[in-house]
Amino acid sequence: MHLDREAIVRLDKQYVWHPYTAMRRYIDEVDPLVIDRAEGARLYDVDGKSYLDGNSSWWVSTLGHNHPRLVEALRRQASKLCHTSLAGVTHEPAAALAEALVAVAPRPLSRVFYSDNGSTANEVAIKLSLQYFRNVGQPARKRFVALEGAFHGETMGVTSLCGVEVFRRPFAGAVMECLFVPPPPAGEAHTAGHEVAFGALAEVLEQGRGEIAAVVLEPLVQGSIGMRMYDPELLRRARALCDAHDVLLVIDEVFTGYGRAGGMWACASAGVTPDIMTVGKGFTGGVLPMAATLTTDRIFDAFLPPENTFYYGHSFCGNPLGAAIAREVLAVFEEEQLLAQAAPKMARIAQAFSDLGQIPGVSNARALGMIGALDLRPGAGYLGDLGWRAYAEARRLGAYLRPLGDVVYIAPPLTIPDDDLTELLDIVRRSVQFALGAA
Structure with a gap:
């Protein structure tokens, strides 16, 4: 069945609920x-x-x-294996992709946990941070720090980290506490405004000593608040402060990764390696929804005892189709010197x-x-x-x-x-x- 434009719009307005859309206005006024x-x-x-x-x-x-190479990778994989769970099972696309990701990731990131999209990749990061400290005997570390204007996804956990008030307001009271600090202002480094921002982060970490699990940052540019760009010195200061206070540094590369901000990873461009890094969006080149959370061996090892198992996962975790495409994306970057x-x-x-x-x-x-x-x-x-x-x-x-x-x-x-x-x-x-x- 092939629908004409009028029929598609009629069905759409009758049944579809669109994201980030005032639906009354859309139904009455918008010609999509x-x-x-x-x-x-x-x-x-x-x-x-x-x-x-x-x-x-x-x-x-x-x-x-x-992209023809991604479409072909999808075709090849679909002819063999579209899906299997990753629970007690593995397959070539998931294993080979993990190796390729670690090869291009900032060192010492060395372990890969798969999920469905950028939001769930950051949800994984939050849960890993909380359980990591419980596993190592510091269960009081339950708080997070993010930037004013931050956006890390749509699921309930990462809504806690949302510094965009219009997105967070409907769920106030149902989300975890997050401490927000100002990003450096636009302009030259070492201005008074920059020192205020750096000082605010240092003060929050000092006051929250023993209670903060992680600092979560969008590196170099905060996308959803309006492409707010900031000096890379904040990432370097954050890394040093996290080390000093035994706090994890989580870098959200869902938007900025895969060349969007210039280098392969925005954090690497600033000379910083996080404890946890999340990737999505360009991860599969827009072909299928899939994402990943990368961690260091330090974090991974804290989950090895059976009593410390990470009880978390998705039905499509490590989906073979998405993994095959994501691996081809990395191949395109390397072979075509993208x-x-x-x-x-x-x-x-x-x-x-x-x-x-x-x-x-x-x-x-x-x-x-x-x-x-x-x-x-x-x-x-x-x-x-x-x-x-x-x-x-x-x-x-x-x-x-x-x-x-x-x-x-x-x-x-x-x-x-x-x-x-x-x-x-x-x-x-x-x-x-x-x-x-x-x-």
């Missing part, structure tokens, strides 16, 4: 994109119109849509957003790796509508440019063709000018 297929950096709707995917479909399609190939694109994004910063009404234009972002002023933050004006104009011009409130940003595939990147950057400029009334 109806996507039929995708290839490379482009989405194609049911009428055949193409849209440049400005955010890699929520940051997952790092290699572009339907980071080197993307470096000129990163430079173009940085220059383009620097130029966009000269437009009246634009503030805090910034870039890091394959991310470019700017703020529209005056604005109302995450709930502002200026970014949505830019979104509507970008859609008309042929790009999917979903904003973060009044923050307009791009995070395109690392493989976006040069001509497509030129077109995308032009659409961003024209859309921003339109939103600000400067067209």
Whole structure:
């Protein structure tokens, strides 16, 4: 059965509950994109119109849509084994992927626990942190530290770490306590503002001595709060402070990993190795939902006695299809020298957003790796509508440019063709000018 556009939208509005969507407004007012297929950096709707995917479909399609090597890896694996549990069972894709992950991960990360998505990867990290300290005789360590504006996923545990008030507010009182500290302000290092941020983290860890299990950080850029970028010195200070207070450092590379922030891992770019690192989104190149949590032998060894077993897992933990694709993603990065190939694109994004910063009404234009972002002023933050004006104009011009409130940003595939990147950057400029009334 092949449905036309009208039928798809009718069924959608009758039955589907969309994420991060005011549904009354959506049902009454929104004419949604109806996507039929995708290839490379482009989405194609049911009428055949193409849209440049400005955010890699929520940051997952790092290699572009339907990358031929990933599709072929899926086909090969599906012909042999689609699924088996990982309970008392193993298989080549899971074992080989773990070896490949450890090979590219910051040392001394050496163990891999699989899960379904970035949120559950961070849920694993939280539970590992809590049980680790119970296993080693420090059960009082039950508290966590995160940055103001932090976002680490949707499940209940990681909602505790959410510093975006509009996301956390509905669940207040039902989540664990988390201590929030300010990130360093944008700008040059060693300013007074930076020292305030570093001092706040040091003070929280000192006051919580013996009670804090882990500091959890998005490295270098906080995505969901509005692509807030900060100085890497915070990661280095956090590592030193965690060591001094015997606190675990958890680095959430779900968004920033796999080249999004420039290097393979944002934390490694800052010269920092965490005790626990989480990966997702680009992990399978947007083909299947799968993620992983990597730890050191120090943490793993604390779970080896039978009485310390980690009783946690998912039905699709280590799914063979996802594992085969994730291994192929790493092969593409290595064999096609993807980071080197993307470096000129990163430079173009940085220059383009620097130029966009000269437009009246634009503030805090910034870039890091394959991310470019700017703020529209005056604005109302995450709930502002200026970014949505830019979104509507970008859609008309042929790009999917979903904003973060009044923050307009791009995070395109690392493989976006040069001509497509030129077109995308032009659409961003024209859309921003339109939103600000400067067209």
